[in-house]
Amino acid sequence: MITTKRFFAAYVRLLPVLSVLWSAVLIATAIFFFTHINGRAFDTDLAKILPRANDANARYVAKTVIDSHSNHLLLATVFDSPPHQRVLAELSASIDEDVLIPLESNTLDAQLYQLLFPYRQQLLTPTDRRYLRNGQLHIVTNNARHKQYTTGTFDESKFRDDPLYLFERYYLHSLPKLPSIRMRGRWIQRQHEGQTVLVLPVQLTASPFDTAYQQRVKAVLNKLEKKLAKHGACLHPVGALMYAAHGFERANQEMSTVGLGGLLGIIVLLLYAFRAMRPTLILVTSLGLSLVVALQSALWLLGSLHIVSLLMSVAIIGVSVDYGFHFLSDYYQHNDRAVHSVRRIISSLTLGMLSTVMAYATFTFSDFSLLKEVAVMALLGLPSMYLTVVLVLPFWHRRTNTARHMPPALRRFAALLSRNPVARRFSQPAVFFLALLVMLSLGYATVTPNDEVRDLQSLSKQLKEEEDFVRQIFKQPTVTHYVLISTDKHAAEQLLAAEQHLIGQYPQAFRLDTALNTLLPSEMRQRDNHQLYQRLYGSDVAQTFDPDWHEFRDFSLKPFQPMPINELLQNPILQRRFEHQLLTLPSGDIGLLLPLRTNERILNADYCTDMIGIVQCQFISPTNELSDKLGEYRRLLSKYLLLSSVLMMILLAWRYGRHSVLVALLPAFAAVCGVVFSAWVGVSISLFSILAALLVLGMGLDYVIFMAETQQPECVMVSLILSYATTLLSFGLLFLSDTAAVSTFGLTTAIGITVILLLSPAVRKDWRDKQHLETEKV
16 A cells, blocks of 8 residues: 555655755746746747648648738728828838838839840730731730820830830739729729728738737837828728737637636635635645646756647646645544645545546647647646645645634535435446446437637637728638649649649639739740731731831841740749749649639549649648648547546556446546537537547546545545536636637536536445445345
């Protein structure tokens, strides 16, 4: 036995020394942690913890899409009438470019124009191609003449090199089409319902998920909004940063409301239970220091922790606080020394800690980095709190307890709950297994998982309306589905041919103005265009075109030389133009990402391979693939839940024999009840439901082991009630959150711990012994 007289004689003798040493470790680690808190390696990049696609190219595309949506912000504003240019210059000057960088498109346009100009005699718009192929040459020259007489300024060099303005029309045709817009410096202007809408695209200088950066951006926007208010205008910022900032503010608000309410409830509960502030302060302080030790040790071991894994690790608080309640409730219900309380509970504390550690240890086999970090926190945090309970708390409660401080009402309720008839029925293996089978069957038949990532978040209605407003005005629909075509980087011509073929096959599914072949036609199209130029320049219509300006005309045609597609695709200017479409994939291939106007799958994976040969096609939807991966991890965690239960059953067999099945599976049954019952009340089952089930499993193991090890179930039930109440106030109140993921976690936890509290007396020693005697008689 662990609790031998010799062991406890040494324990009592060394307790002051061990307590001082462990307290010194706690305090020294806490001092180190808080003095170096500004340099803490807490990661806030959500992309690093999101499930990754198995395909490297798909992962790269998903990152590209996320970056393209999250690294920019659109500053939209509405005026009653077009503002003066001075006003726009003043607004632009008010933006701190260390925080937000206004995008300049005119420079890129000029560079791209110069890049393509040498190949002008083999580039034509579809309209000009149609005119020339149909022999309607006079329409082309009339358009050029109209251009000459309606343009306020005359560019001699441009007229000499492009006398019929064919290249100029081609280049303007290749630009993204924005309806009825006007460029006013860096601002984009459009009239809408009698008002003037202006949009300034800006680039972020840091991650949109960085909370400190969000505050800097907010300060810049507030300054801009004040200037706009002087002119009777308002600001509508649109972008991922605004959603992230709203989510952070909403989380802070919920944590302040729910968290503060829960904290006050816990303090009132502990004051009621222990009738003094001292044990509450000692428990909270020791718990906090123990968790700081675990956190700092994890940072030393892993180098960094993600903020989400840190938040998920609060489940460790819910488990480890049980140890303190178990000690204090025993101490305040007996008229003896604290070391005797440790002697009575040491076996249940040790078994509870080891079993929970083993359950969390299964996370280390996961490929999900988030779960590995949570596992490390559990492996370090639970033993840390265990040592604090057996070394520090008895030292601070050295005096013999001479009064029973526990309220009589609480003790009577605990006595009633410890022998409730439902638990008594579940102590019979046949009843338990029948209930488990029924619950699993009902869950399988009625529970429908929902892994849709869009349903896990709470979006601001105002932000969504502002985004829809800007998209509607500038005809920019939300894109969630893409087609990726890729090939060897030396076969770029095939890439253009595949894009042209796809757009020709599905013209309604793709935007023509964002297509690469609109700017760089295939070699066959170039050769055909060059022949059309020859026919035009050699015609009488061209030779008689405006004889007054014959000294500027240059109808000479250079020999056909195909555009160096491979070289142009590597040019930084062109790569900037197609920044989030023209990709160099991890495989070394060159890829082209085509946004789809429709959300329907329009082609199978082998479509381009069948039609083109060496070009590969993939239908990609980063949002849907993320949802699929969340579903995959939900199923994986469900397997870990089952594995943990089986592992606990095997490990506890030496202690409880055939009763180990009930001890190990009762927490699993409560976890299943939490998931199934929450689904029945309308909460979607997701990854966060399983995470809550794992919390219930960890706490449930402590509940049943504490109850299985004690000779005084009524006394232990007091600590379980306190643990249950604090967990309900800490986690159960999360059900009130507007965020679906958080609400699911809170409700599943609340239901699960309620079930395990009600059923934990099923493993009482006296009931097990009675069943054993009845079995022997039979």
